[in-house]
Amino acid sequence: MAGRYRRVTAALLAAVLAASTVACGSSTAGGGGNSTASVADSPRKAENKLVLIAADDPGTMDYVTSNLTALALWIPGNVVEPLLHLDAKGKPGPGVAEKWDVDKNQTKYTFHLRKASFSDGAPITADDVVYSLTTMKDSPVGLNKGPYAAVQKITATDPSTVEVTLSRPSVAFVEGMAGIAGSIQPKAAAKSIASKPIGSGPYVIKEYTPNNHIVFTANPKYWGQKAAIGEIEVRFVNDATAALNALKAGEADAYPFVGQELWERMTKEGLDKAMTLQTYPQGGSLFFLNFNSTKAPYNNADFRHALVKSVDRQQFVDLFNAPWGIVPTCDLVGPDAASTKDCVDTFDLAGAKSALQASGLASSPVEFTSVTDIGNLVGPADLAVADFQATGVKVDRTQLDLARYSQVVFSGTPPQYGVTVMTTEYNLTQMASCPDPAKVGWKTYCDKDITKLLADADAAGTQQERDQLFAKAQRKLQQDAVIVPLMASKGVGLLNKQLQGWKNPTVNIAIDLAGLHW
């Protein structure tokens, strides 16, 4: 009797395994009707529609008071436009402002608005621009507020002219006007910003259903070249397997922002061949270690340097198995400028051990706090912990979900974490400038010299001068080893091969939908 049960159980298990192998196998080998190898013809092409996949639903469309990447990907540049646009070389050009003048001191900018309207039909007025810029200046989000550090006054001089007065010249201000911080919205429709922001961009939000999708339609009132694709649906698919399955089955035409944690899998499943693999530096992020320098033993620079020496940056890059998308760096820069040539601390395990002994803090445990529900941060946190442990130091790891992590790391005064790994945009000023030590916040890094270097760079007359000051600031950042860059990644997207017209974003982070066409 027992033997018969065993045989039947074995047969059942074999059947289940065979079924799963058939299902999984066909998905990777491309044997079935809609498998990987045949991701080609989109049924949406004939209807001039497009379905995109996104991993995260932002939960709100309010780009003024929220800095979620999931939001920044879609709204700026597509629905709301900034005052200026970045050209292909990253230089500001006309946007909502058709042209602008700067006085000889570079402290007074006069923006001449184009004769255009918002998608709701209301004309763009100087009052709307003043309202939008003032709202951003008062935004609780650092990235939005940052470019306004030197702004003294924003006034409308006539219905189509806005004057901005600065206390000193500021490159960050001009760059900000070509970013989310310079986004223009109609004052009259500001109340609907959380669920249906209005702007003057090439697309309009037709529908936003939380946890399901955003549907964009081409803005018929757009002042520039009209969007080629009439309707774009961004479908939120939180589960990675479901996202890749939707691409393989041809239910979606693109996955424009594939998280680093999926790169190896998408390559293994052949999607990088079956679809167009698009990389773009603007959409990437910088991975870095952050020490809480207000707390012992992390307030000891020798201890920090010893731990940084134990970190093998190349190993971090190898984790994602995609050298085309990510490179090691010890400077807080994008992937195109990233390098490890002149790092202050390079990987040297023996050196790390002896430096740790020399610091007299080898027996101090390291409190490592990491986040569990952001896929691309799990692997790097595991590696950092292993690297630290290799020096013989004891590591106490706390793993938290994003909300709890945010509370522990970002809102404590002083912050309660020890060491953590996270990602950020390539914005050295945002990360390291600290004009007011009382408001240093979670980064805990407040260095007078670096703050001055960054302020000087912001006011620099030439690009060369600015680059030199930035280089000095980067060096100081490395010497202090509180914010420790590890690797810089590009944005990576998968597109249906028939989908054309991909352009690098004209607004940082955002994905430019208007250029896409079948």
Next chain:
Amino acid sequence: MTRFLLRRCGFFVAGWIFASILIFALIRLAGGDVAVVVLGKDATPDALAALRTQFGLDRPLPVQYFSWVLDFLRGDLGSTFRTGDAVAPQLVDRLAISLPLAVGGMVIAILIAIPLGTYAARYAGSKAGTFLALLSQVGVAIPVFWAGVLLSLLFGVTLGWLPTGGWVPWSQNPVGAIRSLILPCLALGVIEAAGLSRYVRSAVMDVLTEDYVRTARAGGMSRTGSLLKVGLPNAALPLINVLGVQVASLIGGAVIVEQVFSLPGLSTMIVSAVSAREVIVVQSVVMVLVTFVMVVNLAVDLMIGLLDPRVRVAR
């Protein structure tokens, strides 16, 4: 009967109050701060404090609890912190997905489990009966997410018959909505059926040894006839009880199925609200679900009490 009714209703009210306190406390014990989630890592302490005040999160906990419970009882489920949208209409929208999913899953589970369990009981010890018993055992061991992934790969990616995930609203395309629900209902129903069929098998095997079945057979009924006409109705009583419990299990399974198939139902709403620490959304939606499960169980209790006088008099 009145005493029985009052006792059950008393349990219901006490259970409801206990559940509301538990839900309120648990989401707060999880820590986290919606203000930080919304404003991100560069928010100033002043901005965070202002947002907490705006959301009413700086009020004493008892004040927050009573304010929420009283609003809930008045039918006001509150609004989300991030968009300010009312929770109730969102809940209704989500129910249009979750309800058919749960009902569909339950119907599939019942349609599979009752014949399968009855057959396994009727032919217990035979090859077929043993096979079915083992099949249900394997089914119980399969996680619902795995079943979902396999179904999606097979019917969505390989065969291309049904969508791998996503949701087409009823108002847009009812056929599309049904197509979106077939695989999730199957995943949920098949796994639920495995567990349920074991209960059916056990309940039917129990009644098969009862005197009334033997009497029916002695009266000339066939084994199958006595099983269907006399056995099954008597086995229904414990099964109704089990079905009440299965409703809660079904909701648990729906949380996973909605994630696997990217369905924007109630479970997805709860999961994303928990991640963002939208405490009002979590409390209100979970409380609605808890109330629903409690009402189902109360109805089951009352029905059993009505059908079986022994339950009514039992203390």
